[in-house]
Amino acid sequence: MSNPPTGAAAELELDVGRLRRERYAKLQAQMAADGLDALVLLHGPHVAYATDCLPIAADATHVSANRPVAVVLADQSQPCLLGGDPNGLDVDPHPAVWPDIDEGAADLGAQLDAILGQSAHGGRVGIDLMTGAMRRTGVLSAADITDAANTMAAVKLHKTVDELACIHQAQVRTSAAMATVQEALVPGVRRSELAAVFLRRLREEGIDANMIDVIFQPMARRMADGPRTTTGHLAFPTWSGDPVYAEGDLIWVDAGSDYHGYASDFGRTWVVGRPPTPAEQRCFERWLAVMDASYEAIVPGATFAEVCAAATAADAAHQPHGERPWMPHFYLVHGVGIESAEMPFLGTDNGPDFDAANTLEPGMVLVLEPAIWDDGTGGYRSEEIVAITDDGWIPLGGGHPYDPFEVPT
Template sequence: MSEVYAARRARLRERAQAGGSQSALVTHPANVRYLAGPAPQDTVLLLGKRDDMLVCASPLDERPAEGRPDETLHIHTLPSPGGDPAVAAADLASANGAESMAVEEHHLTVTRHRALRSVAPALRLTDIGGAAEQLRVIKDEEEISCLRIAAEIADQALGELLESILVGRTERHLALELERRLVDHGADGPAFATSVATGPHSGRRGHRPTDRRVEEGDFLAVCLGATYRGYRCEIGRTFVIGTSPADWQIELYDLVFAAQRAARESLTPGAAYRDVDRAARQVLDSAGYSEGLAPLTGHGVGLEIDEDPQLAPAAMGKLDACVPVTVEPGVHLPGRGGVRIDDTLVVRPEADGGPELLTITTKELLAL
């Protein structure tokens, strides 16, 4: 992996140097992980002219659970606890003769930025913006295989839940059981807080589980994901509880399913982000559900559960091959509930068979 990390850092260094900075400071944790491998909390990465350095708040464990960072990196540990590794990194950059350093202004707070300026007043600070996030958008096959395993784990956890008795159990307990099953099947942990929404709660994006119990006739909407080697996937399904769904439930389900399929089918290299969003939104719009929709139809996934691109009406940009995204339209009817269907897919050219579906649990409307 060392070569992979080194190549990623070389690309970011080029971006910093093209912006006129001799060094760059990476503070956003997912970016640090992408460029240097697993590292303890609060670790920052300093890219120098040639040499790079990890600055850690505390010594590396002998055998950390999450793995070790790239071993070709110099590691600097703060001499006393409680300091800010970013400030120490600015000090080091300045001592090594750097005149300028690009920083992640979208991650550094105003207070922390001021502390950097104050420890190294001669160092000119510039903004590297989301350069590291941009590098992360297109995944290599190693990253995609982590996502594939994460998706398998989520499918397994969800599949097992469907075989158990659901009526009478609370949203909170179902969410916890799903999270336990994710870990059972080898996840590092949940990719985000598992959402279980019953009855009138169903169909809401990011619903936080309550003590409401599953009842006959409910919609049950579940959204979960696993983290595997740092990579996070997402799956969402909606079910009906009882022997047969009501007509309004079937209608609403078919509609959301059609919207989700339209967006999935539009996932091709070169497709504009906003066109994928529009594909789903048009289906819902034309059935009269333009109000109260979520602001986006999907988003990138990877080391973070919500990363670039955003599949939203005002998003600028086009999809590339090897970009994993979610497709997750939904409709919520206040007081009644609703439907969300959510998959993680990888954009692939048509010659390779089109979008690769990672989350393969059935999207038929199951009555449980």
């Protein structure tokens, strides 16, 4: 069985200029393929993809109030950035706009008309979002509007080497912060104290963008004692207030932060103040077996269904009802990049036909997050990230220990 994978990704080095050039070239090519004259982007990660103006890790209401807007014109050598901080970016800067209020949206409309020129009148324009104020003030009402989501999904599916470097860095730094948090996990500590350590340590690791309210969820040992769910299965990750942890509590950990606009995804299972019981350790070993089978199945050209089948077979002896070793509201695998969860998704409620029709391709990034549950004992869940290469995969981040669980020798 496997220790957490380590290796090749440590050699990835972020070249910001190359990151920007390669993404912008992909965007231009995809716009041509989609027949777009212009892209107008308001969703923060999309703006970052086009301009490298990084999203702000603040409450949604603040982020949207005076959000930067990116405009990409076909065949133009650099994007327009409305608002944001253009210093050091390869962009054509324009004044800030406030798209959530009617006066600001009207300003945005006027700027877009000037930037788009003839394309604002009948041109094919992809846009990802409009605020109510933009609808009220008739922004781009004369353009042939289409959804930018498909264009963005296509460009971000396969990562460039610099995108891999960013995800790797995000994961390494999040893991380093979590190592300190785990030392602070003792009986009597509160969730807020662990969050405080995590947020301080993230900044000390050079990350100022924490993207999700960090999760240290105490798991009820029996599903029936936990929250009720629509699936009849586990509730995770939930809002859980500020619990005080006691010896023997089973804590499922989940965190995500951004490095240069790319997300980490840290998942581990911890036990408070004592080693795992033999039953808890057995859950971990089942989880390792599922991971090993998944790693084995992850090759370019494999269908999503083949990976799901391999993972399921590895735990089949423990599943009298044929259940799959992951939470039914989630997946065996999700992608990660400018979003904390993006394509590819393996084993979701998109169903078996979807999983059979889609294949792994070089440049995709996979977060494996199987979860094992033994009702009455509890369960085990961790996450690992790999990037598909031409002939297999490499780990991103990686090497974070599974303590207090022991990998069998």
